[in-house]
Amino acid sequence: MPSSQRKLILVLAATAALIGGALPSAASAASTPPKVGVPDYPAGTKKLTYKVPLNIEPGQNLNLLKSIGKNTKMRPNESGWIVGFVPNLKRADGTTPPVDQIHLHHLVMLLNGSVLTAAGEEKTKWITPNGFGYRFNDGDSLILNHMIHNLTANPEKVIYEYTLYFLPDTAPAAESIIQVRTDFVDVNPGTYPVFDVHQGAGVNGRYTYPKDSPASLMNRNRVPIYRDGTLVGTAGHLHPGGLYTDLYLTRDDQTRRIFRSNAYYYGRAKGASWNISMGATNPDWKVAVKAGDVLSVQVTYDTTKASWYESMGISPVQRSVRPAGGVDPFTTEGFAALDQSEVLTHPELPENRDNGGRKTNVYADARKLADGPTLSEVRIKDFIYQQGDLTMPGRKGRPPVVKQGQSLRFVNQDPPTKIYHTVTPCKAPCDRTSGISFPLADGERIDSGELGLPFSGGFIDQAAAGRTSWSTPKTLNPGTYTYFCRVHPFMRAAFRVKR
Ligand SMILES: [Cu+2]
The missing domain is CATH 2.60.40.420 (Cupredoxins -  blue copper proteins)
Structure with a gap:
């Protein structure tokens, strides 16, 4: 495995038994959730759902890989474009287990060694705006990296399930799709990319990483861009206690915040549970980028209720491989025209409700x-x-x-x-x-x-x-x-x- 691929997987190798809980407080995340977006898939898009049965050992919390070769029949059998990815985890009877018993920490898909999609505990759906997609050729390498956490002492049989929205090359709409790749922007892309947030840390009950961490190297959260293109989508990933991730773009000596992805907590344990949806970009959010630009991310946690061990902050970004419009955020007009409103990719999930x-x-x-x-x-x-x-x-x-x-x-x-x-x-x-x-x-x-x-x-x-x-x-x-x-x-x- 090339080191770049290894690094990308390492980046995802986190656990998060961060079981939070407290009454709502002023320091909770943004409270009124935005609307759930309705994906706009190109005409001819197929919905392909694959199921992988797995035995989970008592108390397991392992980060594992599974190659999805052509013979597995768990991938499209033709070339085309992946335009959506939806992860889930089920029991054999088709029900989704409560996340306080069996928790899908992440389900990541690697296409030819690069991260294609990365869904974390919040089960954000990874959908490209209409007109964009991830190129999938029939012979490509596809690897799933999954981390399923059994919070009980009982063995479990589960089915991890992923749905691909796939536009085959035979569909007329496929001709005009512009290819995107994922830039994996992580606050801490080390060999174990998590950090601890201690109760009371930071300023006024809020702790921003890496900004407030004297030990962190500020430039480790930076991802350079090597060719002109357009950013077309992003959504943040964080853990309980997390309030938002901020995505920045730097050009020369100027830096602009180009998106804040808020955590929207449901239920009574606001700001301290896994019952979260993340705000994602609207389909019309488009940022023109140039070779030499740098992406970076910061994540902010509430520190009034508890300590949050093994926390994360990631903003994967969909970037087109050639320019496809978008605003120039370094001009006043361009920045003002950037639609930074959020949509949710899903509403509250029933499996997240037992406080x-x-x-x-x-x-x-x-x-x-x-x-x-x-x-x-x-x-x-x-x-x-x-x-x-x-x-x-x-x-x-x-x-x-x-x-x-x-x-x-x-x-x-x-x-x-x-x-x-x-x-x-x-x-x-x-x-x-x-x-x-x-x-x-x-x-x-x-x-x-x-x-x-x-x-x-x-x-x-x-x-x-x-x-x-x-x-x-x-x-x-x-x-x-x-x-x-x-x-x-x-x-x-x-x-x-x-x-
Ligand atoms: Cu234990």
Whole structure:
């Protein structure tokens, strides 16, 4: 695999067990959603739906590739233009599982080694404006990169499904289609392209990355353009807590913001859940670009409600390979004429609706439990924190004690290349049902990362931290600390720091 392709896949290698939840606040994302757009496909466009059955292991959160060769019959069997891509994930009975149980983190299609479409958790449909399309030749290489996250400890059979809107060359409209490619503009195109947003970070409850990150290299979010063309479409990708992505175009010493893609949250957990649609460009949004221009992106998160670990900010852009009109945003008139209004590619999705946070007697209130043993290490096995797990009765369920000034080490003893766990503090008692907005990382601002190792033979990056243990800082104040696993939010436990 060429390094450019590898890089593009690495860029997508993220997990996001960011299970948020809180009441709406002033810092929520834009609140009145724009209209859902109606795609305008050229006459003769075919709707082709393909289904790939997959077995998902208990607790799996792996980033995987699947080649879609000609013999798979899961691709068009003729040459033409891909003008739309719609991802989904279903159970064998045809229902879409709730995302707090089985979550499609991303479904990315690579055409001849380059990203063609990239759909994330928000299931944005990737549609080109009428007159534009991705060139697909019958012999081309097509690879799917999928990351499906099983938030439960049960094995699952799922079907991942993608619909291609495809205009065959035999259709008369195919003759006038202008080819586009995707520029993958990511805030952090490293080998693991995520970053952490800590509660309280930034200015006035908002944190913009990479601008507010002293550690980030500002120029890593930049994608140069090598030939004259036209930008014809974009939509942002972010995670819970995210408010918007901003796409910029720079020419010489001038920079213009050419699109803000807002996150529109539904339900009561505004700004803190996966129940999101992203604002996409209108079909008449067109920006003329020249060789030498540079695209860049910034993403802004709300930091009032929780910390958001392993966050993302991406603005994939559809760019025509030759000039096809568009405004010049570096002139006053051109910039004023740029239609920056948004459309949604889909309304609220029913699978995103279980907020969680309901009362249950599954979990103990750790604050009321007697001290457990004084320990230096807690093992994690069979999806249970082996001391202090809030589902364990009796002595095993009591929070282990660590002396102030000491640290407590956590070790993942489940198969480390298959099952990753985290230790992520949540506000006590952290004893309610799991859902898209509960628990939140709203406790002490520390996090273990995903304790686990990349699986052998895998050459794309995983969410795993590359180690199976983590120790709490020695600076914790006395108290009872409740925590959960971001990968498997039903896992809850506590430990206690004492003088
Ligand atoms: Cu876990």
